[in-house]
Amino acid sequence: MLPVFGHMNPDTDAVASALVYANFLSRTGTPAQAYRLGELNFETPYVLQAAGVEIPPLLPELSAGTPVALVDHNEPQQSVGNLGELDVTRVVDHHRLGNLQTAAVPFLRFEPVGCTATILLKLHREQAVSVEKAGAHLMLSAILSDTLHFRSPTTTAADREAVEFLAPIAGIDDVAAYAMAMFAAKSDLGDTPAEQLLQMDYKEFTFGEGDLAQRWGLGVIETTNPGYVLGRQAELLAAMDQARADQGLNGVLLSVVDILHESNQTLVLSATEQKVLEEVFGIQVTEQRADLGNRISRKKQIVPALEAYFAPTL
Amino acid sequence: MLPVFGHMNPDTDAVASALVYANFLSRTGTPAQAYRLGELNFETPYVLQAAGVEIPPLLPELSAGTPVALVDHNEPQQSVGNLGELDVTRVVDHHRLGNLQTAAVPFLRFEPVGCTATILLKLHREQAVSVEKAGAHLMLSAILSDTLHFRSPTTTAADREAVEFLAPIAGIDDVAAYAMAMFAAKSDLGDTPAEQLLQMDYKEFTFGEGDLAQRWGLGVIETTNPGYVLGRQAELLAAMDQARADQGLNGVLLSVVDILHESNQTLVLSATEQKVLEEVFGIQVTEQRADLGNRISRKKQIVPALEAYFAPTL
Numbered sequence: 001m002l003p004v005f006g007h008m009n010p011d012t013d014a015v016a017s018a019l020v021y022a023n024f025l026s027r028t029g030t031p032a033q034a035y036r037l038g039e040l041n042f043e044t045p046y047v048l049q050a051a052g053v054e055i056p057p058l059l060p061e062l063s064a065g066t067p068v069a070l071v072d073h074n075e076p077q078q079s080v081g082n083l084g085e086l087d088v089t090r091v092v093d094h095h096r097l098g099n100l101q102t103a104a105v106p107f108l109r110f111e112p113v114g115c116t117a118t119i120l121l122k123l124h125r126e127q128a129v130s131v132e133k134a135g136a137h138l139m140l141s142a143i144l145s146d147t148l149h150f151r152s153p154t155t156t157a158a159d160r161e162a163v164e165f166l167a168p169i170a171g172i173d174d175v176a177a178y179a180m181a182m183f184a185a186k187s188d189l190g191d192t193p194a195e196q197l198l199q200m201d202y203k204e205f206t207f208g209e210g211d212l213a214q215r216w217g218l219g220v221i222e223t224t225n226p227g228y229v230l231g232r233q234a235e236l237l238a239a240m241d242q243a244r245a246d247q248g249l250n251g252v253l254l255s256v257v258d259i260l261h262e263s264n265q266t267l268v269l270s271a272t273e274q275k276v277l278e279e280v281f282g283i284q285v286t287e288q289r290a291d292l293g294n295r296i297s298r299k300k301q302i303v304p305a306l307e308a309y310f311a312p313t314l
Numbered sequence: 315m316l317p318v319f320g321h322m323n324p325d326t327d328a329v330a331s332a333l334v335y336a337n338f339l340s341r342t343g344t345p346a347q348a349y350r351l352g353e354l355n356f357e358t359p360y361v362l363q364a365a366g367v368e369i370p371p372l373l374p375e376l377s378a379g380t381p382v383a384l385v386d387h388n389e390p391q392q393s394v395g396n397l398g399e400l401d402v403t404r405v406v407d408h409h410r411l412g413n414l415q416t417a418a419v420p421f422l423r424f425e426p427v428g429c430t431a432t433i434l435l436k437l438h439r440e441q442a443v444s445v446e447k448a449g450a451h452l453m454l455s456a457i458l459s460d461t462l463h464f465r466s467p468t469t470t471a472a473d474r475e476a477v478e479f480l481a482p483i484a485g486i487d488d489v490a491a492y493a494m495a496m497f498a499a500k501s502d503l504g505d506t507p508a509e510q511l512l513q514m515d516y517k518e519f520t521f522g523e524g525d526l527a528q529r530w531g532l533g534v535i536e537t538t539n540p541g542y543v544l545g546r547q548a549e550l551l552a553a554m555d556q557a558r559a560d561q562g563l564n565g566v567l568l569s570v571v572d573i574l575h576e577s578n579q580t581l582v583l584s585a586t587e588q589k590v591l592e593e594v595f596g597i598q599v600t601e602q603r604a605d606l607g608n609r610i611s612r613k614k615q616i617v618p619a620l621e622a623y624f625a626p627t628l
Contacts, residue, residue, distance in 0.1 A: 095419055096415070096416045096417065096418055096419055096420070097414055097416045097422065098415050098416075099415055100411055101410070101411060101413055102411045102412075103410060103618065103621070104410055104618065105408055105409055105410055105425070105426035105613075106410070106411055106424055106426070107424060107425055107426065108411065108422045108424035109422065109423060110419065110420055110421060111419070111421055112418065112419035112421065126440040299419075304418065307417065
């Protein structure tokens with residue numbers, strides 16, 4: 001059974017795409033099993049329950065040389081710790097390519113679309129593999145989640161068409177109402193500890209090269225209730241400080257994204273991050289908070305800007 | 315116009331796939347232009363003339379940040395010198411993935427098949443883009459060339475099906491006779507200088523990691539007339555010695571592959587290469603020549619064995 005998994009701190013796309021791709025592979029001659037690399041956020045259990053699908057198990061320790069398939073990520077620092085020892089045979093992803101090596105010729109399918117599930121739907125249609133009701137529900141949910149129901153600038157025509165194609169198969173009549181319910185589930189953070197809120201959608205990136213390389217941790221909390229999250233700023237800054245120390249990072253940011261109003265208030269840990277944000281985005285940080293306006297996509301609007309800032313001058 | 319190009323020391327697949335993919339992209343909304351990274355071998359002009367297609371121009375110097383599409387390769391050391399400064403937006407390939415990074419999300423399409431053109435035909439069929447006669451001729455020729463008319467162990471069912479699909483469109487009734495004519499053209503080496511013979515299908519590889527990393531140059535001459543090539547052993551060894559010195563390599567090998575009898579006589583530059591080959595393949599080198607039997611695929615039978623030999627022990 002080929003293990004299939006998404007990134008650490010899994011979001012709905014990472015989990016749903018692992019489930020759908022494992023099912024697709026199993027039905028096309030490659031027995032596969034979906035796994036997750038960590039605890040779920042509050043949106044994903046809602047989606048899995050609505051789709052009638054079990055939560056996939058945590059990935060067990062894999063011995064060196066085990067063939068694996070990745071979805072929704074490819075950079076080793078966002079994956080299982082011993083990825084370099086494993087045999088990556090397949091990747092389906094919608095992120096930039098970053099330093100992955102494979103031993104043999106892999107199946108790779110990357111496209112600049114809003115969601116991995118949009119690419120998975122293409123695979124079904126190209127190979128005339130039927131789309132099952134639960135799979136349609138999972139893919140549709142992943143696309144709504146990753147694109148914030150088409151509000152994110154990462155949204156493409158292919159993502160919209162995929163949702164239109166999937167909704168009747170999934171039996172979802174009112175897509176907007178379903179998306180709102182998903183986002184409400186995600187925003188119901190209750191008394192979740194600040195450390196967990198920070199880690200829920202958190203990725204580590206390396207910017208620049210060689211001795212000047214910087215490692216940054218970038219967290220995002222997408223919510224319909226930003227006031228609640230921002231009200232816990234002091235706790236969250238303490239959790240960010242701890243993460244920076246624990247992981248030996250150069251910088252840590254936490255963006256609080258208001259899904260409905262498409263705006264981003266980012267918590268700024270120290271003068272280091274403040275200087276970078278002010279120079280990169282031309283904004284003013286006050287009281288450890290940066291108003292990044294409508295920059296709601298980490299992938300498209302935050303990471304490339306930091307990448308360019310830290311790139312070695314040619 | 316998006317530049318599209320294959321690897322250095324281009325073979326028929328590198329040139330044909332650049333032409334076909336540039337045409338495909340142009341017809342699907344992304345204006346593109348095919349280029350080559352060096353002089354053609356003796357097979358490719360035969361193919362281009364038979365297809366009625368002009369030789370693509372040499373790639374001009376591209377300024378930093380220029381978007382480019384790669385076919386039939388992805389490792390920076392097999393590409394244009396300043397690849398690291400360019401913006402790789404698309405790759406269609408059938409080689410292992412090796413250390414490529416992209417700034418944004420790329421289109422990637424890798425499959426473990428015998429030829430890049432086999433993947434390109436899939437793209438046409440998936441997106442219902444018509445296959446033109448010249449394009450069919452180019453793709454069919456590339457597949458016959460890369461798979462040595464299905465003799466190479468890299469051959470897959472998809473390659474055979476592609477040739478079956480393409481032959482009537484290309485107007486080629488006798489595929490075997492056409493393949494023989496291609497191989498005869500390739501084998502007509504005339505008075506080509508030994509340096510040029512070595513470089514004709516030559517790739518550089520890095521094996522192992524860090525301080526122990528080794529850089530090797532691996533040349534292949536696929537021919538229906540191995541006697542002619544092996545008769546020039548002394549000249550070829552001198553050219554290999556010069557290449558090793560010029561490029562500061564740890565080892566250089568030149569495999570003379572008998573296309574029709576599916577066998578490989580490899581020229582061995584020095585005691586360094588001899589020790590490695592004897593340990594890796596359990597064979598005896600005599601008079602600077604190693605009989606590697608039916609190991610006729612550099613990609614599938616030579617490179618992975620050397621890779622494993624030089625891999626750091628875990």
